[in-house]
Amino acid sequence: MSNLTNLEFVGLDISGKNYLSWVLDVEMHLNAKGLSETIKENNDASIQDLAKALIFIRHHLDQGLKDEYLTVKEPFELWRNLKERYDHQRTVILPKARYDWLHLRLQDFKTVSEYNSVMFKISSQLLLCGEKITDDDMLEKTFSTFHASNMVLQQQYREKGFTKYSQLISCLLVAEQNNELLLKNHEARPTSSNPFPEVNGVSYYNNTKGRGRGRSRKRGHGKHRGYNPGNGQNRHGASAKHDKEKRENNPKHAESICYRCGMNGHWEYNCRTARHLVDLYQASLKDKGKTIESNNVFIDDDFDIPHLDVEDYLEPVNEHQN
Known part of the structure; x- marks a missing residue:
């Protein structure tokens, strides 16, 4: 392997497939060394130059070729033998x-x-x-x-x-x-596309801080709407203590009241009360001074059916206890 690292170009393969390029490399290097006359017929080069040229040529041969032409002592003779053997590559x-x-x-x-x-x-x-x-x-x-x-x-x-x-x-x-x-610019941003809008994280945080989610301002995440446990402030800036006192002074709002049907225990956004009952409740709010009959039925005069209230279907409490 150390011999391969010292090669100035690729050596001649025994198959001769790189013979044409090898010949060109040898000729150029011999010219650079002043030894180009050594591979010509009837040359008058010195013994030292002939030896240098022969060593250089053999150094760039496959090991099998070195063994085959071991007895050749003249660079021109070796050059001619290789040409006769591989010149058909042309x-x-x-x-x-x-x-x-x-x-x-x-x-x-x-x-x-x-x-x-x-x-x-x-x-x-x-x-x-x-x-x-x-x-x-x-x-x-x-x-x-x-x-x-x-x-x-x-x-x-x-x-x-x-x-x-x-x-x-x-x-x-x-x-x-x-x-x-x-093409790279087009793939990064195709035609008719807009760049991504910039997001102001500070404004987003301030606008959503302490607010509930939903379409109604009455909606929140729990019983105490707008309460933020992180800083003790509600969405209107009042302290948690003030909010608690307000609820205690106004027991009407201490419990969750549905503004849709008037019942306790749920909010307006998750109300499941029937529509006709909701209409009755809303009508009662508009006209509190009037009594609205929820079961008024008009029938023919031939049938005399008395009007019954809810109390008529229930037994007196005292009698039931006795």
Whole structure:
């Protein structure tokens, strides 16, 4: 593993699948080290340079290849043997690269970055196989593979007159980022929607402090309406002591009275008294001086039925006790 960490680039795999890129890396590094002449035929490089080039090439070979070419002592001979063994990769990669280039379409990718990466990969493979892809080729490939829904946009980009593929990609990347930002803003607040109103917590607390819930001001949470055990104040600001004295001085209101039917033991909001009895009670409040008969029945004169009150149906209390 320590040997792998010292590699300046990926070594040549024994299958040869990365041979084309490996050749390019070796040539560039040998040029940087001043050893490019060592892999050429009939070179007059020094023994030291030949040894340095051979060590460098072997260092970037698979262990199986090192064992196979263990007896080779010249860098040019090793270079030639590897070329004879793996140079057919060009004929294998070229048809695949041509196929990928033919079916490359911008509309098949979710992002411009993904499309741009595949574009450079295919063009590099074609270049290694001896076929050069120009900027005009890449521009035309991009323009002709826009999605059908973006035909107007495609024509606008054509009219800009780009001469380099990199200029078009830069413009597309900026447009893509702006579109993503617009979509995020739209999702955060869709069209025709209003922002959430601000809530004033202090005002809400002051307005609801000590009040009962319901549609009637007579309603409360218990027997003593508006009483707040937290501060001893009712909803009108009077103390609990004053409220108690008021109830003691006015025994009529000491108990809960229903203002709907006049009965004790319940409030108006949960009254279940029959409607006709409620009407009678309300009428009695309006006209207290008159007596209202609740069971006045008019019948024909042929039948003489006496009028009976409630007392007529009850036995005298004294007789019942005796």
